[in-house]
Amino acid sequence: MAQKLTVCVLFGGQSSEHEVSRISAVSVIKNLDKEKYDIVMIGITKKGKWLMYQGPVDKIETGEWENGHVARAMISPDGTINGIVKLSVDENTDELTATTAKIDVVFPVLHGLYGEDGTVQGLFELAQIPYVGSGILASSVSMDKIYAKLVFKDAQIPQAQWEVVYKYELDAIEKVVERIESCFEYPCFIKPSNAGSSVGVTKAHNRQELEKGLVLAAQHDRKILVEEFINGREIECSVLGNLNPKASVVGEIIPGREFYDYDAKYNDDTSQLLIPAALPEETANKVKQYAVSAYKALDCAGLSRVDFFVHKETDEVFINEINTMPGFTSISMYPKLWEASGISYPELLDQLIALAMKRE
Numbered sequence: 001m002a003q004k005l006t007v008c009v010l011f012g013g014q015s016s017e018h019e020v021s022r023i024s025a026v027s028v029i030k031n032l033d034k035e036k037y038d039i040v041m042i043g044i045t046k047k048g049k050w051l052m053y054q055g056p057v058d059k060i061e062t063g064e065w066e067n068g069h070v071a072r073a074m075i076s077p078d079g080t081i082n083g084i085v086k087l088s089v090d091e092n093t094d095e096l097t098a099t100t101a102k103i104d105v106v107f108p109v110l111h112g113l114y115g116e117d118g119t120v121q122g123l124f125e126l127a128q129i130p131y132v133g134s135g136i137l138a139s140s141v142s143m144d145k146i147y148a149k150l151v152f153k154d155a156q157i158p159q160a161q162w163e164v165v166y167k168y169e170l171d172a173i174e175k176v177v178e179r180i181e182s183c184f185e186y187p188c189f190i191k192p193s194n195a196g197s198s199v200g201v202t203k204a205h206n207r208q209e210l211e212k213g214l215v216l217a218a219q220h221d222r223k224i225l226v227e228e229f230i231n232g233r234e235i236e237c238s239v240l241g242n243l244n245p246k247a248s249v250v251g252e253i254i255p256g257r258e259f260y261d262y263d264a265k266y267n268d269d270t271s272q273l274l275i276p277a278a279l280p281e282e283t284a285n286k287v288k289q290y291a292v293s294a295y296k297a298l299d300c301a302g303l304s305r306v307d308f309f310v311h312k313e314t315d316e317v318f319i320n321e322i323n324t325m326p327g328f329t330s331i332s333m334y335p336k337l338w339e340a341s342g343i344s345y346p347e348l349l350d351q352l353i354a355l356a357m358k359r360e
């Protein structure tokens with residue numbers, strides 16, 4: 001039997017998706033085959049502290065894990081330790097002792113900023129520790145919607161028309177509004193370039209809402225994206241692999257609200273997942289083909305979920321965005337799509353770890 005690997009599961013993080021990450025991580029930890037892997041759990045608090053945790057997995061989901069952490073944990077960026085430095089204070093003597101634990105691979109189950117955006121990936125590169133998912137460049141470009149759009153354009157993947165607005169331009173907001181109105185009809189979409197979970201995303205039906213939306217988006221990023229409205233169904237496709245990535249069957253989300261906003265994602269259960277999506281085969285194939293093209297164009301690795309709009313009347317396919325560390329709970333679209341394609345959740349984890357260990 002092959003030697004056991006030590007997998008470090010990183011969860012939490014400083015982004016608005018901290019809670020989702022904890023739920024994703026619990027599913028990952030529960031589904032990792034304990035015959036094959038030893039697991040080291042490290043949580044990152046909302047304030048950015050890295051804490052090693054050894055308690056019950058369910059307390060990760062509730063947030064109670066923070067009180068039960070055993071030590072500050074730090075992944076050494078000098079490349080020599082290749083593991084975790086565990087600093088523990090002896091309660092009696094106040095002495096600080098350091099122990100190290102070797103880890104073979106990190107699974108950063110982190111969504112959003114400081115987790116999915118290349119920053120944490122940079123740390124693992126420095127430390128020369130293999131990790132699941134895309135590298136620095138693909139992670140950061142995918143996180144920045146404006147940059148990702150430039151790559152999709154170059155790869156000739158259809159997408160909504162867009163305009164870029166910088167936060168400083170809002171000092172003369174009437175000029176911005178004039179420019180946007182000369183480009184698009186209402187409704188239009190406004191989003192921070194770097195964000196996720198629909199935080200800061202609004203649909204503007206008139207000038208007043210456009211102004212409000214711009215101001216809101218500017219609270220989250222200095223770069224704002226304004227997009228033409230696509231009257232589309234929300235279609236998603238999972239991609240898995242390094243050099244020769246494969247696309248899963250295609251799924252659909254039916255949002256329970258006007259659009260797939262933060263509340264529709266996390267606060268009400270009226271949104272539905274439909275797997276496979278009821279699409280003509282030709283359209284589903286186009287989605288899969290564009291998903292793989294986008295993945296390759298961005299130089300992704302390991303996994304990504306690629307999100308599309310399929311026009312409700314014409315069936316035209318538009319790419320919306322790519323997520324390099326998509327939601328990974330047992331009911332999330334990414335693993336569900338693979339399940340429907342014949343790869344179970346535990347098998348998917350095996351493949352992701354194998355892909356991390358042999359990055360070509």
Ligand SMILES: Nc1ncnc2c1ncn2[C@@H]1O[C@H](COP(=O)(O)OP(=O)(O)O)[C@@H](O)[C@H]1O
Nearest residue numbers: 160189195196197198199227228229230259260
């Ligand atoms: N151009 C658009 N046309 C129609 N709906 C849109 C458009 N852009 C975004 N949306 C809606 O807003 C949601 C969130 O936008 P998205 O770009 O996916 O941001 P996030 O990264 O926060 O998920 C989408 O799932 C969709 O419901």
Ligand SMILES: [Mg+2]
Nearest residue numbers: 197198307321
């Ligand atoms: Mg989205």
